[in-house]
Amino acid sequence: MTTTHVAGRYAGKAAVITGAGSGIGQATALRLAAEGAHVLGLDINAEGLATTAARADAGIETRQCDIADPAQCRAAIEDAVERFGRLDVLGNVAGIARADHLQDVTEAAYRQMMGVNVDGYFFMAQAAIPHLLHEGGAIVNIASNAGIIGQAYTVVYCMTKGAVIQLTRALAMEYLKTPLRVVAIAPGMVDTGLTRGYQMPADVDWDLVGRYISPRGATPPETIAALFAFLASGDAPNMHGAIVSADHGMTTG
Numbered sequence: 519m520t521t522t523h524v525a526g527r528y529a530g531k532a533a534v535i536t537g538a539g540s541g542i543g544q545a546t547a548l549r550l551a552a553e554g555a556h557v558l559g560l561d562i563n564a565e566g567l568a569t570t571a572a573r574a575d576a577g578i579e580t581r582q583c584d585i586a587d588p589a590q591c592r593a594a595i596e597d598a599v600e601r602f603g604r605l606d607v608l609g610n611v612a613g614i615a616r617a618d619h620l621q622d623v624t625e626a627a628y629r630q631m632m633g634v635n636v637d638g639y640f641f642m643a644q645a646a647i648p649h650l651l652h653e654g655g656a657i658v659n660i661a662s663n664a665g666i667i668g669q670a671y672t673v674v675y676c677m678t679k680g681a682v683i684q685l686t687r688a689l690a691m692e693y694l695k696t697p698l699r700v701v702a703i704a705p706g707m708v709d710t711g712l713t714r715g716y717q718m719p720a721d722v723d724w725d726l727v728g729r730y731i732s733p734r735g736a737t738p739p740e741t742i743a744a745l746f747a748f749l750a751s752g753d754a755p756n757m758h759g760a761i762v763s764a765d766h767g768m769t770t771g
Contacts, residue, residue, distance in 0.1 A: 529553075534557075536561070543559070546746045549743040550607070585638030604649070604653055606653045608655070617719055636682070643685070706732055
């Protein structure tokens with residue numbers, strides 16, 4: 519899917535995008551670079567980052583990073599500021615998801631999901647905010663409709679995305695009197711490698727699962743990237759603390 523880029527909208531701006539090796543993160547990094555940004559794309563997957571950089575005409579540099587490690591988060595932000603001289607946008611996009619019966623969730627799986635989906639968002643924001651305040655920048659967090667409604671067999675994932683929503687709102691309040699803007703996008707199903715390879719556990723109740731699957735199908739990641747590019751830009755100066763649902767109406771009632 520193609521969307522119309524706003525030429526030069528991010529000229530002279532610098533962004534850090536996590537999860538840039540695939541899916542929404544890759545689409546977002548490519549979108550911002552196409553609109554003029556200098557982008558540092560982060561991902562734990564070096565091959566994915568290489569693919570992203572190869573797809574860009576210009577503007578994307580990469581760094582392998584495990585955002586579950588606070589020290590790596592801090593180092594990545596400092597690297598971006600050293601490379602670009604500034605930071606205008608932080609895109610907290612990286613995430614992992616899996617489905618399990620509650621009783622089958624291992625402690626290791628629980629800790630991993632919390633580390634990537636919650637800790638990574640917090641520590642990236644903590645490191646980036648001093649630089650974003652200087653530029654009057656923006657944080658865009660990728661949440662999920664799973665953070666708004668309960669979904670069977672994804673208890674831990676729902677917990678993490680609910681945390682992202684509250685992180686967004688709490689940061690928005692704490693920095694209400696500053697130029698910093700903080701918003702979140704809450705997609706439904708997005709057509710990425712993560713969702714295409716998604717597997718449900720055995721013996722699920724498909725009636726329960728069907729309650730949070732839209733009949734309109736999955737959204738292309740480029741559509742979420744286009745929304746991201748708008749929200750993080752000067753075109754959305756009054757968007758602060760907003761949780762923008764992009765889920766084909768699945769959380770409307």
